[in-house]
Amino acid sequence: MHPMKRNRPPHLPLEPAGGGTFTPAGLRETMAGPTVWQGLATMGSLGFTLVGCTFLGLFVGYNLDRWLKTSPWFTILLLLFGIAAGFLNIFVSVSRFPRRSEKDVPQIGTDRNG
Numbered sequence: 001m002h003p004m005k006r007n008r009p010p011h012l013p014l015e016p017a018g019g020g021t022f023t024p025a026g027l028r029e030t031m032a033g034p035t036v037w038q039g040l041a042t043m044g045s046l047g048f049t050l051v052g053c054t055f056l057g058l059f060v061g062y063n064l065d066r067w068l069k070t071s072p073w074f075t076i077l078l079l080l081f082g083i084a085a086g087f088l089n090i091f092v093s094v095s096r097f098p099r100r101s102e103k104d105v106p107q108i109g110t111d112r113n114g
Helices: 028-032 036-044 046-068 073-096
Strands: 014-018 021-024
Touching: 036 046, 046 073
Parallel strands: none
Antiparallel strands: 014 021
16 A cells, blocks of 8 residues: 555545635534534633633743742733733634524514414
8 A cells, every 4th residue: 555545634525615615524514513512612612711821921920029029029020911912812712713693593482373
């Protein structure tokens, strides 16, 4: 067997995706947009993002203060920058997440038969 053919993925038939493009069969749903699990993973990681940015700013500021003997100024300054960077990262992540329109939300109590 040829070494380059050993790790190739299995061949998937192509189906039309519109506009003259084709996608592998069965991948249309996943390529259309983020799934529920991808959305939950993105939203679940936001807390870690805020905490990570905050601790990174605290760690770098504390070590700069120890090295330059300027305690507590770099610690406070970089802690605030870390918190701001965490919130900015959360804002950017949430703004990229697709929003549901009112058409997508099911209406409760709108029985048209009675």
